[in-house]
Amino acid sequence: MSLSPVVEADPSPRASGLTTSVVIPTFRRDGYVRECLSHLAALTATPLEVLVVDATPEESGSPSPTRAVVASFEGRLPVRYLRNELGAGTTPESRGIGVDEAVGDIVAFVDDDAYVAPDWLDELLAPYSAPDVVGVGGRIVNGQPGETEEGLDRIGRLLPDGRLTGYFAADPGRDVDVDHLLGACMSFRRPALLDVGGVHGRYPFPCVCEETDISLRQRARGRRIVFAPRAVVRHVSAPYAGKGDRFDRRYDYFRRRNHLVMLVRIYGPTSTTARRFVVTVLRENAGRIRWAARVLAGRVRGPRGERLHASARLRSPGVLARVAVDLAGLAVGWPVGVRELRTDRALAAARGEAR
Structure with missing residues (x-):
């Protein structure tokens, strides 16, 4: 653009x-x-x-x-x-x-x-x-x-x-x-x-x-x-007044979900913008999965060529959890976006009739 x-x-x-x-x-x-x-x-x-x-x-x-x-x-x-x-x-x-x-x-x-x-x-x-x-x-x-x-x-x-x-x-x-x-x-x-x-x-x-x-x-x-x-x-970023932390896994999920919902509602479910976003997120997460697999297999080295400590390998499942949350957000976002787009159009038609 x-x-x-x-x-x-x-x-x-x-x-x-x-x-x-x-x-x-x-x-x-x-x-x-x-x-x-x-x-x-x-x-x-x-x-x-x-x-x-x-x-x-x-x-x-x-x-x-x-x-x-x-x-x-x-x-x-x-x-x-x-x-x-x-x-x-x-x-x-x-x-x-x-x-x-x-x-x-x-x-x-x-x-x-x-x-x-x-x-x-x-x-x-x-x-x-x-x-x-x-x-x-x-x-x-x-x-x-x-x-x-x-x-x-x-x-x-x-x-x-x-x-x-x-x-x-x-x-x-x-x-x-x-x-x-x-x-x-x-x-x-x-x-x-x-x-x-x-x-x-x-x-x-x-x-x-x-x-x-x-x-x-x-x-x-x-x-x-x-x-x-x-x-x-x-x-000043006041504390979030709801349950849990503001930037926990729920945030990651809704960030992906709402982003795709927004693109579908505004540009349409078959729009280039919505489709490219899905492909981009899938590629990002494929990279995370490959990295986690290499860490768990002990194939990732530190900045000086040293083997990563066991604690680093144990953190890689956390990467997989983020992948799961991202993919869940995408999976839900698309159909919800289509539903919300239909609702938006129905409300717009109703406003037109009211005029």
């Missing part, structure tokens, strides 16, 4: 007169929401509204603590509290609720554990002075060594084999066109979101392709998305 390298933008975004609705999906992170709202309250440009969409269960008449946090900012921010009654693992549905309620020209998304810089909104809006730009994302600083230089020429790409690149902490020193953005710091023209049916849900497990779906649907229509590195958020 060909991408234009440079975006020329009006340096004075406020002259555009665009209004912004900021949507914050959250689940059991009231303390992080408080800090997130504190940073939004310190912006040099005030958004039209801030919508906090909370999926924290409210049981036995006990309100979510996030509700009180939001109420404490009334008068400091144009903030509203919204409910997502679906609970854990429904971040895209929370985003969708925010889009449905938003009234701004631009809908911006920020994670509850991502804290905006004072000029974040000014810089995020600047590229929208180009009328063909439908989406803008910013730099997500994680505090990792070398992150500003890594992947400068590979930010936010959809590769020909269906894989995605990230590198959203990189600072190329200028705006660049990209294929996708991360939910911790992304925005879209509201009409463009509504034109593709809003935010598409049914991506289980947090932060696994659900935000990428939004961008790729715009790119599939040939629309322009920009990475603006001067629009900065600091991402």
